[in-house]
Amino acid sequence: MAGKKARLLAGYGLGDFGLNIYWHSLSLILVFWYAEVVGLDPKLAGWIYALGLLWDAVSDPLVASIAATNRSKHGVYRPFILFGSFGLGASFCLLFWHPPLEGWFLFAALLAAAMIFRTAYTIVAVPYSALSARLTFSSVERAELSGVRMFFAFCGMLCVTAFFFPFSRWVEAQGSTQDTGFLLVAALGAFIATLALVTCFAFTREKPPLGGQAIEGGWSLKSFKEAFVRNSALRLLLVVLFFNSAAGASVAIVMAFYIEANSSIFANKEVIMSSYAVATILGTPVWTVLARWLGKKKCWYLGTVLTVAAGFWLLMSGPFVIAGVPVQLIVYGFALPSFAIIIWVLIPDTVEYGQFGYGKRDEGAVFGSSLFIQKASGGLTGLAVGYLLSGIGYNPERDIQTAQTAAVLGDFIAIAPALLLVTASITLFLMPLSRDLHARIVDELSQG
Numbered sequence: 001m002a003g004k005k006a007r008l009l010a011g012y013g014l015g016d017f018g019l020n021i022y023w024h025s026l027s028l029i030l031v032f033w034y035a036e037v038v039g040l041d042p043k044l045a046g047w048i049y050a051l052g053l054l055w056d057a058v059s060d061p062l063v064a065s066i067a068a069t070n071r072s073k074h075g076v077y078r079p080f081i082l083f084g085s086f087g088l089g090a091s092f093c094l095l096f097w098h099p100p101l102e103g104w105f106l107f108a109a110l111l112a113a114a115m116i117f118r119t120a121y122t123i124v125a126v127p128y129s130a131l132s133a134r135l136t137f138s139s140v141e142r143a144e145l146s147g148v149r150m151f152f153a154f155c156g157m158l159c160v161t162a163f164f165f166p167f168s169r170w171v172e173a174q175g176s177t178q179d180t181g182f183l184l185v186a187a188l189g190a191f192i193a194t195l196a197l198v199t200c201f202a203f204t205r206e207k208p209p210l211g212g213q214a215i216e217g218g219w220s221l222k223s224f225k226e227a228f229v230r231n232s233a234l235r236l237l238l239v240v241l242f243f244n245s246a247a248g249a250s251v252a253i254v255m256a257f258y259i260e261a262n263s264s265i266f267a268n269k270e271v272i273m274s275s276y277a278v279a280t281i282l283g284t285p286v287w288t289v290l291a292r293w294l295g296k297k298k299c300w301y302l303g304t305v306l307t308v309a310a311g312f313w314l315l316m317s318g319p320f321v322i323a324g325v326p327v328q329l330i331v332y333g334f335a336l337p338s339f340a341i342i343i344w345v346l347i348p349d350t351v352e353y354g355q356f357g358y359g360k361r362d363e364g365a366v367f368g369s370s371l372f373i374q375k376a377s378g379g380l381t382g383l384a385v386g387y388l389l390s391g392i393g394y395n396p397e398r399d400i401q402t403a404q405t406a407a408v409l410g411d412f413i414a415i416a417p418a419l420l421l422v423t424a425s426i427t428l429f430l431m432p433l434s435r436d437l438h439a440r441i442v443d444e445l446s447q448g
Contacts, residue, residue: 011203013152018196020156046386052114053379064368080127085197089190096186133348147288161273231354247420249381261406267324279333303338
């Protein structure tokens, strides 16, 4: 039994390892790639990121609907992970290809590549996320599953932060262009991610839904409206997701530019980003234990307090630098798992909450709308960052940015995440779901 559980945890975690090679390449590097390597105006880079992510958000509900109503001998969600992983890897390489075009033709080509990748990503990532609702129905076990998943996810982020920039520079040093370096790193990342996703398919198994003859709803405007109106936990969850996703994006997207603007006192991007990633990895088991000990909400509040304190410290005193690494960013990284773990427990728990309330298991509506809100929020934040960079005079062609540009970026990364997370915490306080309530719901549904 222990070996079977370990296989399940490792398999599901490896899936997020692969997906986060893609996700963190986009959230940490893509806008920087557009602005610094391709040479786009930061506003245009922000628009590509935003439009791509908004398309991702719009396609999430459609894929959630198709996946939730799928039936095959391999399960409901697992076939998408297997068969979609190969196209996802190919589209990731396309994303970091610099076509020999200029002006609006270049913009259109990069936007098309972003749309293709986002579509391929949705086909895999949405079923992967929904799979968590079929691996276990225990909120406590979901917290454990979420913790393992986040550990692997942040290992994926560490791979991106530690190797993307150094390997691309090494390729360039061998006589290739900087563009070629980024493309080859993308190809290597795609190979590793595809292998991880195929392993996820092989190591996981789905359970039948609770409630025997429970209706499993796909996504449609009608099903979403019904779930939104009748499921109070879902309404609050979507608000929490919107502000939390914006908070995460406000750190991740700005980080590379913030490091570049402070290059005279900061270490290289890979050093700082890798330190950030290591902090998230170290924080994951801590927050997993705290979530089981304190409960989901208290764990979230504690993470918010830590983030706000680090932001206030950065705002009042500026970056506190040790060996070229701003300590406040490391605190942000350590706090990050407190939110990620809780989110991926709350979403599947919300499915059972709605099923118990009105007799319909709306996996498609809950996961589709949740992922839509997350992606839409991240896309809007990316667009805002693009305009922020242009507004404060960030110039990709300048070796050293002005002191004012660096100061504004520091203020933004100090204030924005804190305010957004406080708003999310206030909303979470109103959430009706608790560990004990969910356990009672699962017991009653199991008997039904």
